[in-house]
Amino acid sequence: MAISVETLFLADDAQGTLQARIQQMIAQGILSGRFHRGEKLPSSRKLAAHLNVSRITVTLAYTELLANDYLTSRGRSGYFVSDNAPVPPSYTPQPTGEDRVDWSRAMVRQFSGGDTPRKPADWQRFRYPFIYGQADPTLFDHANWRLCAMRALGAKDFGPMTSDVFDQDDPLLVEFIARHTLPRRGIAARPSEILITLGAQNALWLTAQIVLNQKRSVAIEDPCYHSLRDLLAHVRCPITPIRVDADGLPPEAIPPQTDVIFCTPSHQSPTTATMPRARRQELLDRARALNALIVEDDYEFELSFLGAPSPALKSMDSEGRVIYVGSFSKSLFPGLRLGYLVGSEPFIREARALRASVLRHPPGQMQRTAAYFLSLGHYDAQIRRTSKALHSRRRALEESIMRHGLTVAGWGAYGGSSLWMQAPAGTDTTRLAEQLRPQGVLIEPGAPFFAGTQRPQNLYRLGYSSIPESRIDRGVAMIADAIAAGWT
Known part of the structure; x- marks a missing residue:
């Protein structure tokens, strides 16, 4: 049976040269079971015309697959899937025994479910x-990111990137955040007041674990970032949702006995409302009266094409009440998973110790690559x-x-x-x-x-x-x- 040329196409997101992409296309067809042993491939001329590439490119791809025993050549008859080509397993592994654990009783806490919806992976x-x-890949500077990654892999950076630094962060990345990113938000912070995290969600989790328990009360915006509400539910603390208005969270609605306030004053999530300066001061005054902490999630401030964003709430804080959360996920790409926490030194010290007990620190290579990308001007x-x-x-x-x-x-x-x-x-x-x-x-x-x-x-x-x-x-x-x- 011959494989129809109409079933062959190059994936838009495939990487590498045309020759490599053609090899990958055919190899994946064999490994997935679409192409079977003994089936005939289209001629190099026909496939080249179908893919709009040169015939020599297809010929070289076929030759490489022939050398790897994915294909075999039969004289003038053409190329066929080799009898020695790997095939997907045709069996389903069976469990070695019966699971007799009652997991509903064995697990003392569950983290699945919640309100956070899953976005389609496709x-x-x-x-x-x-x-x-989600990021648009056509807007990202792949070339310079690749150069920064290669520089981070160089001999000069090998020691700092691969050493066991336990709970410390890349000093170049921390310095950039302290000297460039935070001043744009009106915030002054020492390196000891900055912690690199695995995105904003990790920063929010660390914060909740340190400042909340079942006896402490929290106020959140309604509507709000659904992953935050799921996270707080795991802490099992009393939660008071406060309906936002056109100016964001109304401070007067925050109930007495509130210990921690989570908010997005510069760009409310998801309504996009911006809290005026006067209300920000009222929020700080309300927190002072309650002796409460404020956790400020300052997402998307970089994407300010309509007008300059208001200074961060943290910049107005003179008492150390505001814990600031920032992230590079929206401005670079979500898969980077790099964010940062800014707060008083005693808080950052405990956040660093908690992070170290779970994951030590975010990967050094990613931190150093991001540091170069930012410091060399590519980020701006x-x-x-x-x-x-x-x-x-x-x-x-x-x-x-x-x-x-x-x-x-x-x-x-x-x-x-x-x-x-x-x-x-x-x-x-x-x-x-x-x-x-x-x-x-x-x-x-x-x-x-x-x-x-x-x-x-x-x-x-x-x-x-x-x-x-x-x-x-x-x-x-x-x-x-x-x-x-x-x-x-």
Whole structure:
């Protein structure tokens, strides 16, 4: 049986030369079981014409696969899958014994479930991915990141990168954060007041473990970052959700006996509201009156293409009450998993010790690579390029929203990468999202961001960091048509 040339195509995200990508395509077909032993491959001429590459490229790929015994040649008959080619296992491993453990009783705590939804791992195959927090690979400076990674792997950095530093961080990265990143937010901090984390979520977890227990009370925004609410539920502390308004968290609504306040004052998540300076001072005054701590998650401040972001709440703190959380996940790429905590030295000392008991420190190679990328100016250039692209997409999204009659619930004061949307009353955006998904449209329902059982069902979020500008209008039109058709 011959393998049809129409079933062969090069993946858009494949790496390497054309020859290597063709080898990978055929090898994966064999390893996955799509191509079987003895099946004939298309001729080099036919495959070259189908893939729009030179015939010699296909011939060289076939020759390499022949040398590796994936293929065999039969005179003038062409190339065939070799009888010695590896094949996927045709059996299912059986357990060696019966699991007799009652895990519902053996586990004293469970961490699965919660409100945090799982975003589809294959979001890139959707044509209209209005999802938040995913990076557009076309905007990233791969070349300079690669050079920085190679420099970090050089002999000069081998010692600092590979030594057992136990609980210490890369001094170059800490210095950049102290001298460049934090001053942009109006914050002055010594290296002993900075800790590198595995992203913002790790920073929030460390903080919660240190300042909260079952007897301490916490106030959070409602709606809020759903992963934060799940995290706090694991601590089992009393939680008071406080409904935000157009200016963010209202300080007067924070109840007495509150010990810790979690907030996103510069860019409320997910409504994008910005807290005015006067209310920030009121929040600090309220925390002082309660003798409470404030945990400030300052995400996305770099993406300020509409206007300069307000100084961080931490910059107004004269008593050490504010613990500041920052991250490079949104400004570089989510998979980097690098963030940082800024706080008083006694707090950072305990956070460092707790981190060391779990993971010592984030990988040295990633820290040093990021340090070079930041310190050599590539990061600032990346931010400018990303902000320019997001600004253009934002304009296209706003124009499309107006054209198709959708309603924005939260615009955001200085930029970011999403809009908080409101569908007509009675619309269930969870069902709306399910209806749109088969059409290649991804949106984020708003209900999981809210606490309690009586959650608004007609809110949703549109992210624009990962969708090309050319597809925005068509995607918005499909959302508008679905709402108008009553897919609720």
